[in-house]
Amino acid sequence: MAEGSVAEVKQSLAQVGYLADEPAALVSFLAQKLGKPVLVEGPAGVGKTELAKALSRASGRELVRLQCYEGLDEAKAMYEWNYRKQLLRIQAGGEAGWEDVQDDIFSSDFLLERPLMQAIASPEPVVLLIDEIDKTDQEFEAMLLELLSDFQITIPELGRIEATTMPIVVLTSNDSRELTEALKRRCLYLWLDYPELEREMEIVRLHAPDISETLARKLVEVIRMVRALDLKKPPSIAESIDWARTLLLLGAEDIDRKTFTQSMSIIVKHRTDIDLVAERVGVKLADPLRTEG
Amino acid sequence: MAAKLLGFCEELRGEGVAVGTSEILDAFAALGEVGWTSRADFREALATTIAKSQDDRRVFELLFDRYFFRSAEAEAVQRGVTEHAEGGPPAGDGERFDMDELSDAIREAIAAGDEDAMRDLARLAIAAFGRAEGSGVVGVDVQRIRRTLGLTAGAQPPTEEGGERPPIDRDQLTGFERHLRRELERDLIERTETLPPSRPLAELDRALPTSPTQDLAAVHRAVSQMKRRLATLGHEQRGRKKGQHVDVRRTMRASLETGGVPLRLRYRPKRPRRPEIYVLCDVSTSVTSASVFFLSVLHALHDSFRKLRSFVFIERISEVTDVFEHERDFAVIAQKISSEGGVADVSGYTDYGRVWLEFLTEISEELDPRSTVIVLGDARTNGREPHAEVFGQIAEKAGRLFWLNPEPKLYWNYGDSVMAAYERYCDGAFECWTTKHLENFVNVVAGAAPAAE
Numbered sequence: 001m002a003e004g005s006v007a008e009v010k011q012s013l014a015q016v017g018y019l020a021d022e023p024a025a026l027v028s029f030l031a032q033k034l035g036k037p038v039l040v041e042g043p044a045g046v047g048k049t050e051l052a053k054a055l056s057r058a059s060g061r062e063l064v065r066l067q068c069y070e071g072l073d074e075a076k077a078m079y080e081w082n083y084r085k086q087l088l089r090i091q092a093g094g095e096a097g098w099e100d101v102q103d104d105i106f107s108s109d110f111l112l113e114r115p116l117m118q119a120i121a122s123p124e125p126v127v128l129l130i131d132e133i134d135k136t137d138q139e140f141e142a143m144l145l146e147l148l149s150d151f152q153i154t155i156p157e158l159g160r161i162e163a164t165t166m167p168i169v170v171l172t173s174n175d176s177r178e179l180t181e182a183l184k185r186r187c188l189y190l191w192l193d194y195p196e197l198e199r200e201m202e203i204v205r206l207h208a209p210d211i212s213e214t215l216a217r218k219l220v221e222v223i224r225m226v227r228a229l230d231l232k233k234p235p236s237i238a239e240s241i242d243w244a245r246t247l248l249l250l251g252a253e254d255i256d257r258k259t260f261t262q263s264m265s266i267i268v269k270h271r272t273d274i275d276l277v278a279e280r281v282g283v284k285l286a287d288p289l290r291t292e293g
Numbered sequence: 294m295a296a297k298l299l300g301f302c303e304e305l306r307g308e309g310v311a312v313g314t315s316e317i318l319d320a321f322a323a324l325g326e327v328g329w330t331s332r333a334d335f336r337e338a339l340a341t342t343i344a345k346s347q348d349d350r351r352v353f354e355l356l357f358d359r360y361f362f363r364s365a366e367a368e369a370v371q372r373g374v375t376e377h378a379e380g381g382p383p384a385g386d387g388e389r390f391d392m393d394e395l396s397d398a399i400r401e402a403i404a405a406g407d408e409d410a411m412r413d414l415a416r417l418a419i420a421a422f423g424r425a426e427g428s429g430v431v432g433v434d435v436q437r438i439r440r441t442l443g444l445t446a447g448a449q450p451p452t453e454e455g456g457e458r459p460p461i462d463r464d465q466l467t468g469f470e471r472h473l474r475r476e477l478e479r480d481l482i483e484r485t486e487t488l489p490p491s492r493p494l495a496e497l498d499r500a501l502p503t504s505p506t507q508d509l510a511a512v513h514r515a516v517s518q519m520k521r522r523l524a525t526l527g528h529e530q531r532g533r534k535k536g537q538h539v540d541v542r543r544t545m546r547a548s549l550e551t552g553g554v555p556l557r558l559r560y561r562p563k564r565p566r567r568p569e570i571y572v573l574c575d576v577s578t579s580v581t582s583a584s585v586f587f588l589s590v591l592h593a594l595h596d597s598f599r600k601l602r603s604f605v606f607i608e609r610i611s612e613v614t615d616v617f618e619h620e621r622d623f624a625v626i627a628q629k630i631s632s633e634g635g636v637a638d639v640s641g642y643t644d645y646g647r648v649w650l651e652f653l654t655e656i657s658e659e660l661d662p663r664s665t666v667i668v669l670g671d672a673r674t675n676g677r678e679p680h681a682e683v684f685g686q687i688a689e690k691a692g693r694l695f696w697l698n699p700e701p702k703l704y705w706n707y708g709d710s711v712m713a714a715y716e717r718y719c720d721g722a723f724e725c726w727t728t729k730h731l732e733n734f735v736n737v738v739a740g741a742a743p744a745a746e
Contacts (some may be wrong), residue, residue: 006327022333022334025336026334026337026338026341029327030323030327030342034326039345041346041347175347178732185315185316185345186315187345189342189344190341191347222295278463
């Protein structure tokens with residue numbers, strides 16, 4: 001993707017089904033131009049991971065994904081020596097001298113590449129997605145610093161491995177803990193929030209093309225109403241889309257109280273939330289029985 | 294322009310945003326790519342490289358407008374440039390505009406969200422409104438102009454020809470008012486040739502919305518960080534070899550190095566211990582303002598730790614672990630505790646001495662060196678016996694003891710506060726009435742240096 005302007009980036013993202021807003025498009029553009037990692041924060045389900053996927057599709061680059069979790073270590077994130085293969089090599093070596101074997105078993109043939117290593121060593125440029133970085137501990141963040149600032153990894157036995165091509169790096173965080181300053185300093189920062197009404201409508205209609213405009217508008221309005229409540233888990237964009245598809249399957253023409261109660265579980269997923277939503281939002285919708293009678 | 298940008302960064306630093314040299318270099322690099330002419334791009338490029346959190350972004354937005362607006366004006370005043378000197382205002386003076394036409398144009402611009410057009414129209418509106426009619430007070434003029442134009446939020450009355458007009462969003466209207474305000478201010482500066490004094494941002498503008506529910510989310514964040522820290526802490530001090538289990542698989546693998554003879558034993562990694570936490574929370578009247586915060590801390594703690602027992606106290610102590618475990622809704626919890634806690638006897642005054650005695654007799658057998666005790670309270674005994682030695686016994690039995698005090702350090706030991714008597718038994722005593730303090734506490738517990746205030 002060799003676009004020369006923000007608008008072109010935005011357009012190419014739209015072509016692969018991701019409707020970026022201005023800041024998101026600008027940051028994607030800068031990430032490619034400056035070769036800096038992007039840190040994307042925001043509530044769950046606003047399309048943080050999706051942005052990375054869209055970037056990969058739009059640029060035709062392969063997506064390398066590292067899903068973070070508590071206890072993730074460098075053996076699983078960067079590289080690991082392939083013990084079994086090394087043992088086999090020693091046993092099969094026969095009369096070869098120790099010097100040869102030693103050099104041999106610590107060569108790249110015996111290295112198991114994990115996602116970060118893959119992204120660095122890949123001959124083709126890739127998009128590297130480090131998902132939910134806030135789930136790991138601070139020590140892991142520190143380990144990432146070398147990779148993020150210089151795009152290189154140091155392996156004691158092999159030396160430094162530098163990236164041959166510049167990967168686009170996207171880090172996502174649900175803001176469940178404050179990330180370290182050192183990490184933030186190396187990244188461009190993007191806060192993704194729930195989209196505006198119009199944009200969410202576009203997104204819904206892009207993913208559920210059969211939905212009529214009036215229904216889509218009503219749906220998004222209801223979703224926004226639900227989000228405004230103080231819920232444990234407010235509905236995400238993915239859930240709006242799911243709901244739109246459900247309504248299509250149900251053949252609903254309009255969102256009235258009956259369809260809402262039927263399909264509410266698609267967008268609200270906590271028992272206490274369901275009660276609250278039924279109480280606050282459900283009553284605002286037209287009651288089909290009354291309107292018919 | 295570079296100097297302007299540096300000045301802007303300097304001002305951001307003054308408001309507590311950490312802007313490093315690398316951020317500034319990034320900002321310049323980014324501006325090299327996007328071009329300086331488009332205001333929205335310029336702003337976003339700066340924001341993405343400089344403001345690295347939601348809070349920073351808020352401060353950034355507030356400062357950005359003020360700084361760049363002011364600096365442009367200051368330059369104009371310096372050079373003695375006024376718009377009138379350069380060929381008159383954008384539209385002819387004296388000539389009255391058709392207000393309806395103008396109003397329609399503004400509606401269109403608002404609906405389209407076109408910032409540039411809105412700015413131009415705001416200037417037109419001011420010109421049309423006429424300087425003579427202005428009251429000289431910017432806020433009043435903004436509202437007058439808005440009313441003259443017949444702009445209101447919500448559904449719009451139909452046009453004279455009966456056509457429908459799209460409703461105006463409240464936010465969009467506020468956006469237009471902002472343009473009006475800025476243009477009026479510009480006007481004022483031009484006439485008086487001075488700048489109004491630059492004020493530091495009011496604390497009110499910067500603070501996050503502080504309704505209990507909003508706070509709750511922040512408290513939860515800080516606590517979940519604390520959980521991670523407490524869970525791994527103390528791991529390294531425990532005996533390594535004692536009571537460990539041999540990991541047969543790893544021992545066998547290690548033995549391959551020595552030709553199948555298991556020379557070195559490999560052990561199973563020890564699981565980090567489960568933290569056992571006891572929280573004592575003062576809910577008396579002297580800490581009323583803080584107790585909502587404390588209760589939300591308790592609430593968050595219960596979400597994160599399974600082995601947690603919580604107590605509330607005023608004159609006597611009462612265990613409320615059950616309440617927190619069975620009820621998810623914060624409001625209900627708060628209400629239940631105040632009604633069923635049974636902690637206030639008659640006076641409603643805290644009696645710390647008695648609380649320690651009760652805690653010691655009821656709970657002390659269960660305390661062991663692995664447990665952590667956290668006290669949330671102001672240490673105001675209302676003149677009663679503090680029983681600091683009893684508190685000392687508790688501190689001895691428990692592994693660690695922390696005190697979070699909702700009063701600023703300045704007030705400790707003034708009046709009936711006996712913080713000093715207790716403080717010497719604590720592993721740490723902290724002032725704590727905002728989530729920032731809470732995070733600071735978490736950091737200290739985690740062994741990091743305390744964050745700067």
